[in-house]
Amino acid sequence: MKLRPQTVTLKDIARAMGLSIATVSKALRDSHEISPATKQRVCDYAEKHKYRPNLMAQMLRHKNGRSIGVIIGAIPNNFFSDVLNGMESVTFQKDYHFIITQSLESLQREKKNLEHLTWRAVDGLLVSLSAETQSIDHFKKVHESGIPIVFYDRVTNEIKTHQVVSDNVDGTYKGTMHLLENGFSRIAHITSSKELSITQERLIGYKNALEEKNIFFNNDYVKYCAHGGKDRDEVEEAIDQLLAMKPMPDALITASDRITISALAILKKKNISIPSQIAIVGYSNFSAPEVFQPELTTIHQPAFEIGRAAAELLIKLIETKRPPTKFEKRILPVELQVRESSLRVR
Amino acid sequence: MKLRPQTVTLKDIARAMGLSIATVSKALRDSHEISPATKQRVCDYAEKHKYRPNLMAQMLRHKNGRSIGVIIGAIPNNFFSDVLNGMESVTFQKDYHFIITQSLESLQREKKNLEHLTWRAVDGLLVSLSAETQSIDHFKKVHESGIPIVFYDRVTNEIKTHQVVSDNVDGTYKGTMHLLENGFSRIAHITSSKELSITQERLIGYKNALEEKNIFFNNDYVKYCAHGGKDRDEVEEAIDQLLAMKPMPDALITASDRITISALAILKKKNISIPSQIAIVGYSNFSAPEVFQPELTTIHQPAFEIGRAAAELLIKLIETKRPPTKFEKRILPVELQVRESSLRVR
DNA sequence: TTGAAAGCGGTACCAT
DNA sequence: ATGGTACCGCTTTCAA
Numbered sequence: 032m033k034l035r036p037q038t039v040t041l042k043d044i045a046r047a048m049g050l051s052i053a054t055v056s057k058a059l060r061d062s063h064e065i066s067p068a069t070k071q072r073v074c075d076y077a078e079k080h081k082y083r084p085n086l087m088a089q090m091l092r093h094k095n096g097r098s099i100g101v102i103i104g105a106i107p108n109n110f111f112s113d114v115l116n117g118m119e120s121v122t123f124q125k126d127y128h129f130i131i132t133q134s135l136e137s138l139q140r141e142k143k144n145l146e147h148l149t150w151r152a153v154d155g156l157l158v159s160l161s162a163e164t165q166s167i168d169h170f171k172k173v174h175e176s177g178i179p180i181v182f183y184d185r186v187t188n189e190i191k192t193h194q195v196v197s198d199n200v201d202g203t204y205k206g207t208m209h210l211l212e213n214g215f216s217r218i219a220h221i222t223s224s225k226e227l228s229i230t231q232e233r234l235i236g237y238k239n240a241l242e243e244k245n246i247f248f249n250n251d252y253v254k255y256c257a258h259g260g261k262d263r264d265e266v267e268e269a270i271d272q273l274l275a276m277k278p279m280p281d282a283l284i285t286a287s288d289r290i291t292i293s294a295l296a297i298l299k300k301k302n303i304s305i306p307s308q309i310a311i312v313g314y315s316n317f318s319a320p321e322v323f324q325p326e327l328t329t330i331h332q333p334a335f336e337i338g339r340a341a342a343e344l345l346i347k348l349i350e351t352k353r354p355p356t357k358f359e360k361r362i363l364p365v366e367l368q369v370r371e372s373s374l375r376v377r
Numbered sequence: 378m379k380l381r382p383q384t385v386t387l388k389d390i391a392r393a394m395g396l397s398i399a400t401v402s403k404a405l406r407d408s409h410e411i412s413p414a415t416k417q418r419v420c421d422y423a424e425k426h427k428y429r430p431n432l433m434a435q436m437l438r439h440k441n442g443r444s445i446g447v448i449i450g451a452i453p454n455n456f457f458s459d460v461l462n463g464m465e466s467v468t469f470q471k472d473y474h475f476i477i478t479q480s481l482e483s484l485q486r487e488k489k490n491l492e493h494l495t496w497r498a499v500d501g502l503l504v505s506l507s508a509e510t511q512s513i514d515h516f517k518k519v520h521e522s523g524i525p526i527v528f529y530d531r532v533t534n535e536i537k538t539h540q541v542v543s544d545n546v547d548g549t550y551k552g553t554m555h556l557l558e559n560g561f562s563r564i565a566h567i568t569s570s571k572e573l574s575i576t577q578e579r580l581i582g583y584k585n586a587l588e589e590k591n592i593f594f595n596n597d598y599v600k601y602c603a604h605g606g607k608d609r610d611e612v613e614e615a616i617d618q619l620l621a622m623k624p625m626p627d628a629l630i631t632a633s634d635r636i637t638i639s640a641l642a643i644l645k646k647k648n649i650s651i652p653s654q655i656a657i658v659g660y661s662n663f664s665a666p667e668v669f670q671p672e673l674t675t676i677h678q679p680a681f682e683i684g685r686a687a688a689e690l691l692i693k694l695i696e697t698k699r700p701p702t703k704f705e706k707r708i709l710p711v712e713l714q715v716r717e718s719s720l721r722v723r
Numbered sequence: 724t725t726g727a728a729a730g731c732g733g734t735a736c737c738a739t
Numbered sequence: 740a741t742g743g744t745a746c747c748g749c750t751t752t753c754a755a
Contacts (some may be wrong), residue, residue, distance in 0.1 A: 094706040
C-alpha cells in the first residue's frame with residue numbers, strides 16, 4: 032500500500048514554532064510550568080494541524096492503551112450480543128476499545144484468545160468461561176501478572192475479583208415454580224456443561240422449587256450439553272432421551288438461548304406439540320419471543336446490564352491505582368415472562 | 378493496579394547471553410547474517426523464557442499492528458452478528474484482531490468510530506455505511522491517507538475499492554416474484570433509508586418483478602425507515618400507513634432482520650393474521666425462522682460468507698505491497714426459503 | 724558474523 | 740518558563 036503520510040508529530044510542531052519538543056509536549060498536556068501565551072499558541076497550532084498523539088508511542092511509554100479484551104462464547108447469540116452491546120455502551124463513552132474474541136465453548140480457543148489478548152497488552156479482561164473450561168490456571172497466571180479481570184455470566188470463585196451475573200438460581204426457580212403451579216410435575220431440564228457456574232446455579236433453583244413443592248428430583252430429567260448447545264445435535268440427543276422416558280416429561284426448562292431455540296425447532300420437527308405434549312420455559316434474550324409458535328415463556332436475563340456493569344467495574348479496576356481489598360459479586364435480577372408455551376391447555 | 382512485571386525483552390536476552398541487542402534481534406528474525414550456532418542458542422533461550430516481542434514497540438517502528446477496524450450497524454442483529462462471526466473466522470486464523478464499533482445507524486457515531494479507529498492505527502477498515510450516511514467524505518479522506526477499506530453490505534461506489542454484498546436485486550426479485558406467483562398482487566415493501574445501496578438495489582428487484590408480471594408500481598406501497606428499523610416505532614408507523622390504505626396491501630416484503638421481526642410483532646399485536654390478511658416475506662438471518670408464528674418465508678443472506686470474504690479481501694489489500702489496479706465487487710447469492718407466511722390459504 | 728547507534732513519537736526528570 | 744536528555748522495546752543501517 033501507499034505509504035501512510037506521517038500525521039503531524041510533536042517534533043513537527045516544535046520545529047514549526049521554534050520550541051523544543053519537551054515544551055510542546057507540556058503545553059499540550061496543559062502543564063502548569065508553561066506560560067499561558069505559549070500554551071495558547073501551541074494548542075492553536077496543534078488544533079489547526081489536527082495533531083493527534085501517537086497511540087503506539089504513548090502505549091510504549093506507559094503501558095496503557097485504553098483497550099480491554101473480551102472473551103465471549105459466541106457473537107451470534109442473543110444473550111452474548113446484548114452483553115457486548117452493554118459493554119460497548121461503556122467503552123464507547125469512556126474512550127476505550129474492546130477487542131472481542133470468541134471461545135466457541137472451546138478451551139483451546141479460550142487459551143489462544145487469552146494469549147492473543149495479553150500479547151495485545153490489553154489493560155483488562157472481561158471473561159465468560161467456555162463450557163469446556165475446568166481448570167482456570169491460565170487465567171490465574173494472567174491475573175497474578177497484574178492484569179485486572181472481571182468475570183461475567185460464567186464465573187469462577189477461584190480468582191478474587193469482581194463478578195457480574197444474573198440471578199440464575201432465581202431464574203430457574205421462578206420458571207420451575209411457574210410450571211409446577213400450572214400443573215406440570217415431570218419437569219426436565221436441558222442445560223449447559225456440568226462445570227459452569229451458571230449450570231450449577233440454575234440446577235439449584237430447579238431443585239429448590241421441586242423441593243418446596245415436595246416433588247421428587249429425578250436426575251434423569253437433567254440433561255447436560257457439554258458444549259453448551261453449540262450444535263443442534265447435542266440438544267437433539269438430549270430431547271430424544273427425554274422423549275424416550277416413561278413417563279415422558281411434561282415440561283422442559285432450557286438453559287440458554289441456543290438450547291431454547293434448538294429445542295423449539297427440534298420439537299416442531301418431531302411434531303411434538305407445545306405445550307399440550309410438553310410445556311417449555313426457556314432462557315432467551317430474543318427480542319420478540321411472542322412471535323414464536325407458540326409464544327414462548329422466557330426467563331429473560333438483563334444481558335445489556337450485565338455487559339455494562341462488567342465493563343464499568345473493569346474500567347474502575349483499571350483506572351484505580353490501588354487494587355480494592357474487597358470485591359463485589361453483582362447479581363442482577365431476571366424476569367420470568369409468561370406466555371403460551373408454559374400454560375396448561377384445557 | 379500492581380505494576381505489570383516486565384516480560385523478557387531483547388535487552389534481557391542480550392545481557393544474559395553476552396550478545397548485543399541487535400544480534401539477538403536478528404537471530405530471532407532468522408537473519409542470514411547470524412551464525413547458525415548463535416541463532417540456535419538465542420532461539421532456545423528465547424523459547425525457554427517465553428520471549429514475546431513487544432507489540433507496541435513493533436508497531437511504533439513499522440506501523441502495522443495486525444488489527445483491523447470494523448464499523449457495523451449493531452451487534453445485536455442476526456445479520457451483523459453472523460457477518461462478524463465470518464470476519465472473526467478469518468482474523469482469528471490470520472492472527473489479526475478486529476476492533477468492533479457500532480454505528481447504530483447514526484452518522485455522528487460513524488464519524489466518531491472512524492476517528493477512533495484511525496487513531497488506533499488500524500491497518501484497514503471493514504465498513505458498512507450507516508442508514509444516515511449520505512456524504513462519505515470522511516471515508517474518502519481516510520482512504521486517501523492510505524488506509525485500505527473494504528465495504529460490505531451497505532457500500533458506495535464513490536471510493537474505488539473492493540465491495541462484498543449479497544445479491545440484493547435478486548433477493549427482492551425472488552421474494553416479490555414468489556408472492557406474485559402465489560396470487561398476491563398488492564405487495565408493500567418496508568425498507569431501510571433511501572440513501573443506502575441495499576435499499577436501492579432491493580427496490581430494483583422489487584420493481585423488476587412487478588414489471589415482469591405487468592403489475593403497476595405503486596410508490597405508496599414503499600415505506601422507508603430512515604433509521605433502518607432501529608426502533609420498532611419506525612416500523613409501526615410504516616405499517617399503520619399501509620394498513621390504512623384502500624385497498625390494503627395483501628403482502629409485505631421487509632428488508633432487514635430488525636424490520637422483519639418488528640413487523641411480525643406489530644402485526645401480531647394488531648391481530649392481523651398472516652398470511653390470510655397479509656402475507657410476509659422477510660429478509661432475515663434468524664437461525665430458526667420455522668419456529669415463528671407463522672413459519673416465516675425468508676430471504677436469507679450469506680452473512681457469514683460476506684464477513685469472511687470482506688475480511689479476506691481486506692487482509693489481502695493490507696498485506697500486498699502495491700495496490701491493485703482493479704477492484705472487485707463480490708456479489709454473493711441469496712436464498713429464498715419458502716414457508717407458510719407467504720402462501721395463499723384456501 | 725557481530726555490534727554500536729540512530730531513530731520511531733512521547734514522557735518525564737533535571738537543568739537552565 | 741523552557742530546553743536537554745534519557746528512555747520505553749524494537750528495527751535497521753553502517754562499521755568493525
